Each structure stands twice: as structure tokens, then as C-alpha cells.
Amino acid sequence: MRLSTVILPVRRWSEGGRDRWQRAEQLGFHTAYTYDHLTWRPPFRDGPWFGALPTLTAAATATTRIRLGTMVTSPNFRHPVPLAKELLTLDDISEGRLTLGIGAGGSGFDATALGHAAWSTRERADRFGEFVPLLDRLLTEQEVSHDGTHYSAHEARSLPGCVQRPRIPFAVAATGPRGMRLAARHGQAWVTTGDPEANASGSPARSHEALARQIDRLEKTCADAGRDPSDLHRVLLTGFTPDRPLDSVEAFADFTGRHAELGFDELVLHWPLPDTPFESDPTVFEHAVTSQLP
Template sequence: MAEEYGFAHAWTYDHLGWRSLVDKPWFDAVPTLTAAATVTSTIRLGTLVASPNFRHPVHFAREITALDDISDGRITLGIGAGGPGFDTAVLGGQPLAPAARTERFEEFVELLDKILTQDNTSWYGEHYTAVEARRAPGCVQLPRLPFVIAANGPRAMRLAARYGQGWVTTGSGGDDVEAWWRGVAELTKKFDDALAAEGKAPARVHRYLQADAAPAYSMSSVEYFKEVVGRAAELGFTDVVTHWPRTDSPYEGTESTVEEIASEVLPEL
């Protein structure tokens, strides 16, 4: 339906369970995206976001290589550091401190990049080991499928600037909408600095805003969605990500609003 409505991309979370929905029906991201790829032909698909919480770069590289093939090169890989929530607790692990999560994230992204771009990769790191991991047949998209890296902190931003074809943020700060937007504006400036430090042209990196990280649902009305998209564009974002409406919280809304947005807003973007 997202493809029929004219949206540019469609995503799924990559969790073993999530917050208040942990006892609701929940499916793994990879087979879900595989199913989506078989019933669509143009819309881009991806994870928003996968994390090292329960994934190893060697096995994950096999999965996303297959996804890229099945979708005929329509997969975008969103990757994040992983939080201390259910994904860690359900496996019996102890949550890592923020600095340790970032270190693991840096190693995860670097190793995943190598496996997807080199024919044969061996790696002996702090968090991961790979022994002659193969790339074949490689991604449909060359040199590999694009990474959209979630980053709010300085180290993760540098990682996004170095390895990302896209950057995604949830914003920061504030219990009200205006405070959240101020936080988003500050983060865009910091990401500009990260790109400059890497010598990377801003135009080479797409910028994704996870709009529903604000204390308001972006598809609560057509008017509010227009406002969100407009403000994001003013801050230099190329893409806005929202949630398909649910019948109750979180993201309570109606599909009729999605239909109105598709007919009134998307054609103008």
C-alpha cells in the first residue's frame, strides 16, 4: 500500500520485541522485508534500524546480500548502536554502557562494510571475529547496498560521515515539540561538522529524520504532516520517516489521513 500511495521508501524495525508492543505479534525484519520485496517493484525497503544487539556482521552480511538480490537492488540498510532494552534482556545479556555500545557499533559497521566489499575478510576484534568470510555473489548495488547510520552523538556521527550514504536521527531533548525541533537543528549542525572533518560533501549523504521521535505523531493530521515535512526540509533533511497508523497507541491514527497525505502532500514533494 505504501508503494501504491507513492511513498519513496518503507521500513521495518529490527528488534526481537519493542517497548509496549513486546507482547503483540512480532516478526523478524529479514523475512518481513523479503515478503515485502516480492509484492513490490519500485519502493525502496529497509531496516530502521538494525543493530549489533543480536546480529553478527558475518551472518547479517549473508542475509542482506540475499535481500538485495531478491529486491533487485532496492534495500537500504539502516544501522544503529542498539539500546539497552528488550533485545538485550531477552538474550540474558547485561546492558552495555553508552561508550561500550558505541565501540561495538563502530566495529560492527567497519566489519560489515569490509565483508560486503571485499572478496575475503578475516577480522579479530574486540567484539567480533571473522575468519575468511566470503562476499560472493556480492550485492546488486555496488560497491554495496547503502548504509543509513543512526547517530546523535559525536562518535556515531563521525561513523555516519565515514561509512554512511545516509544519516538518520531521532532528534534530542525536550518534552515539547518546539524543544525537540531545536534539538534537531543543533544535531544537523553537528553532522555538518562531522562531514567536514571527513572531507565529505554534504550533498553525498542523504539525511533522514525520524519524525515520530518528537512528542507528537506526524500523521495525526494532514496539516501537521505538512508542517513536519516543511520544517525538516528547512533544516536540510532529504527524507522524513513516519509510522503507519495504528488503532491505538503508539502512533494512533487513521488510514484515511494517509490517503489524504498521499493525494495532497506527496505530489508536491
Template sequence: MRHGVLILPEHRWQDARRRWVRAEQYGFDHAWTYDQLMWRWLRDKPWFGTVPTLTAAAAATERIKLGTMVATPTYRHPVPFAKDVMTLDDISGGRFVCGLGAGAGAVDDLVVDSTVRTSRERADRFAEFVALTDLLLRQHVTSYLGEHYSADEVWMSPGCVQTPRTPFAIAATGPRGMRLAAKYAQTWITAGPPATFDAHPYEQVLPEIAAQVRAAEDACVAVGRDPATLRRLLLTGAAVGGVLASVESWRDAAGRFAEVGVTDLVVHWPRADFPYAGDESVLADIACDLTGAHA
């Protein structure tokens, strides 16, 4: 299993840099940050931009993969976003992972666009968003005409460091989103039970995670893909709780989730208070296990 950490973009870089560098020193395989303008529980608190944060993190680290959790059509257009992805891939030396999601129709959506969209409308837009972003990152010149997006001879040079393009990690819990992940992504993302922000003990959500993994595998089969080629990432902390209570609980959770097919386990960097309150020393203890695993 690979392990990751999500670092909220809430600190000035002088302080935030320490966390990104330490995530690499701790032995995590990947580190992520949220791609949102504001965030539900911390809307009136400090919150920095995602792309500049990841750019700085790429310059401050050498090994760890870096990613968006997750970029959405909420306020991203595929053309300028693809330029950002290509640039992040270059600055990081091929360590960037492009995390994508449909968006929840929440605060960020209404800030930039007063249009209220149904789940199906968001799914339609997201399908185009993924398809066009994929084309832009694979081709040097792209033209596209769809219902939600268009592009006229967009040049993408020199292209991504990683081939055939920067890998996608697509968040999805419904069948349509899982089919998109099966078709386009190298990694499928789940945060556990959908539309849930009360953290349940990880033992309780294990059956639902197992069912989601099976559904993602079925989606791969439906598009003619070997399910073994799709990584399965679980983001804990919001709906899946208790993982960082101690290093023992982290070990237990990692073992249980690995048994049901999860390949990547991501925890939040512990904060002093809600949400994701915890003790950073647990991460230091986890580092001992991770260092041994990478040895």
C-alpha cells in the same frame, strides 16, 4: 524531500502485505520496519521477524526502497547479517537500505546476553560492527580480527546488486556515531531528542533537529566529506509528534524540517491504538501530494 513510512512487524503476512503494497501505491519513497526481537510497548503482542518480513515485502513490491530501522549488534553478528543484507539486496533488485544503530541496552540486549554494557562499550562494539559489515559487503573474501568480532576468509558471492555495496543508514545523535555515519553511511538517521519516548509537538523539537543536522554536517567536514552527500532522515512519532494529525500538519512539518536540512521524513503507519494511534485516511490524503510530486 523524500518521504517514508515505518510499518511495525505486528500483523500476519496476509494483512501486513496490504500495508507494504499500499505504501508503494501511496507513493512513498521508502518503507521500513523495526529490527528487534520484542518492542517496548508491545512486548506481549504479536511481533514477527524482520528479515523474513522484508523479504516478503521485496517480493510483493516493485519500486519502493525497503530498510531496517535499525539493525544492531544486540543480536546480530556481522557475518550472517551481511549474508542477509546481500540476499535482501538481490531479492529486492537493489532496493534495500541497511539501517544500523548501536542499540539502547534495553530489553533485547538482556534477552540474548546478560552482559550489561556502558554506552561507551556499546559504541565500541558498534564501530566494529559497522566496519566489518562494510568490508564484508564490499569484498568477495574478508578476514578480520577485532576486539568484538573476528572473521576468517568469509566469502561473499555474488556480492550486492548495488555498488560498491548496499547503502547504509546509520542512526546517531552523539558525535562518535555521527562520525561513523559521515564515514560509512549514505543516510544519517535521527528520531529527534535522544532517549525520549514522549512525543513533543514537532514545532517544539525543530531547534534540536536543526542542531543535530548541523552536527552531522560538522562530522562530514571532520572526515573530509562534502555534507551535501549525506542524506538526513528524521523518524517521527516517538519523540516528534503531531506530524500525522492531518495532511495539513504533515505538509507543514515537511516544509519546516526541509528548511533546517532534513532530506527524508518518515512517519509510522497509523495504528488503532497507542502507540502511533492515527487515521490511515491521512496517509491516503498524503498520497495525493506524493503522487503529484512523482508525476
């Protein structure tokens, strides 16, 4: 089981921001992710919030071993052509330590930041279905032209290419059939936060059952696509299911074991943030993590 963390970009780099990324490496986390938003839900909406890719670039220069990534990037305010160039550059600066978490995006937070109405669920899925394959091409081919419904590219060049070959790995966030097909075709990992209805029920047992059903659907989708399901990493972004894994070291060990049995091979924990939904005892957090790491 891999243990990773997500560090929300809410602190100035010189006022504790750098320290968190370096501490994540010291603790032995597999990957340190950050959210790729322009703004996020309350209580974060009216507070400091920094850009994901510049933050990851700074983290790449402040660390040497830990992998770095977005959790997740979406088409809400990204275009594949400039995004590919920025990712290629970050992969180079980090010396091949970058993972791209990518999803369809939502209807709130920064969905209207560029001045257009929030896209419907169907339009987000349509855009995501074009966004991912085009980004895949931009990161693997030297020159790409594309005339699509939502995105275009004209002789977009990606030289010298990614450090990681054939490209930066994609961790595709998806719960619906179209997204799972994209994960099966283009992803090196699949990401979920659980089932929203089961999460809202407040029952860890219901959440566990819903996650089992999601994994079953994912495996069937992989089989239909002619892909070995075991070839796709399964990532659970924690903090949204009804579980409370960071109440104690013992609770975390139980949580980790139960979700490993489901088939997850990476758990992502939010770095503790006081007075937010991700508040937890930093001492318990560090002890829980180090007790489960190899």
C-alpha cells in the same frame, strides 16, 4: 523531500501483513522500512512480533518498485558475518532495492535476549564502532578476515557481491560524536529521531531547535572527515518528537516544510496502528502523504 514509512512487523503475512507493504508501494512511498528487533516496548512486547529480514524478503517478492529497509539493525543480537550474507541475499531478491538502517542499539527490549547483561552506552558505542566498518568490508570485499575486540571473521566470503555497487547503502542512526563520525565515513544517509530531552519537553519549538543543532554537528563532522555534507542524506524518523503532523493534511504540510528547511530530505512515518503511540486516522495519513508526494 522523500516520504517513507515504517511498517511494524505485528501482523501475520496472510492476515493483512502483505497488504500494508503493497499499499505502501501504491501510495508512492520512497522506502518502506521495518524495525529489526526480537521484541519491543509496551504495548508491543506482549503481542505478535515477526522477524525483520524474513518480512522484508516477503515484501520484496510482493512489490516491484518501492525500496525496502531496516530501521534499524543493531549489534544487540546481530553478528556482521551472517548478517552480511543475509543482506546480500535480500539485496539480490529485491533486485537492488534494499537500504540498511543501522544503529548502536539500546539497553532495553531485546538487549538481553541472548542471555547476557545489557551493554553500557560505552560498550554499545565500542561495538558499533567495530561492527559498521567490518560490515562495510564484508559487503564490498570478496573475502574478509578480521580479528577484532568484539567481532572476528575468517575467510568470510561474500560472492557474488551486492546488486547495488559498491554495496547496499547504509543509513546510520546517530546523535553522539562517535556515531556521527561513522555516518560521515560509512553512511549514505544519517538517521535521527530527534533529541530525547527536547522530545520529552513536549515543545515542538524546542525539538526543532535541537534538530537544527544536530544537523549543525553532523555538517561539522562531515567537514572534519573531508566529506561534503550535502552528500549525506538526512532522515527523520517521526513519531518521537512532540509534533503531531498527522492531525490533519495542513499540519502535515507545515511539518514537512519546516523540516525540509532544516535540511532533512527524507521523513519516515509510522504506518497507523490503533491503540498504540502510532495511532492516527488512516484516511488523514493517506491524504497527507499523497498531497506531499510528487
